[in-house]
Amino acid sequence: MKKNKNIILCGYMASGKSTVGKVLADKLHLKYIDLDKEIERKIQLPIPEIFEEMGEIFFRKKESEVLKEILQEKDKVISLGGGTPVYGNNLGLIKSDRENILVYLKVNLEILTGRLWNEKNKRPLLSFLNHREDLEEYIRKHMFERNFYYLQSNLIIETNSLLPEEIADEIIKNLK
Incomplete structure (x- = not known):
């Protein structure tokens, strides 16, 4: 891979951005940054507490601020929040630099529902959902709204049946 680029992973919650990001950074010998972890580090609170104490609008403003900072340096793999x-203007900010490569990790609804059902209590946007069917409908609605943004990625990887290492290899193959 040519230097002076950032590879930025996007996708819905539980699509594997953090796991794949670490594997990809390791394979490419690049620094890895998880945007949510960076926000937690700067505010010194976990994401659920940020949402609870300060609200989603505060979180989204801080997210944009931290993203802007992170994008200043190159040669990183960055996992975004869903x-x-x-x-x-987060997508515009990412796309404004042609050296940024945005990769969408696309996962089908059934897999996302299964993954998120098992960890919904750790995710502030899902904790109010009490039935699996409600969770599936919530994800379906969000995916409909977010696909417009996700599909503007430079690279779309269908990850349904792939292991994190295989996803990283597929990204690397498509970078050449």
Whole structure:
């Protein structure tokens, strides 16, 4: 891969952005940054507490601010939060630098529902959902709204049956 680029992973919650991001960065010998972890580090609170104490609008503003900072340096793999490309001018900010490569990790509804059902209590946007069917409908609605943004990625990887290492290899193959 040519230097002076950032590879930025986007996709819905539980699509594997963090897991794949770490594997990809390791394979490419690049620094890895998880945007949510960076926000937690700067505010010194976990994401659920940020949402609870300060609200989603505060979180989204901070998310944009931290994203802007992170994008200043190159040669990184960055995992975005599921909603990052949708809010404010985040997608425009990412796309404004042609050296940024935005990769959409596309996962089908059934797999996302299964993954998120098992961890919904750790995710502030899902904790109010009490039935699996409600979760599936919630994801379906969000995916409909977010696909417009996700589909503007430079690269779309269908990840349904792939292991994180295979997804990273597929990204690397498509970077050449």
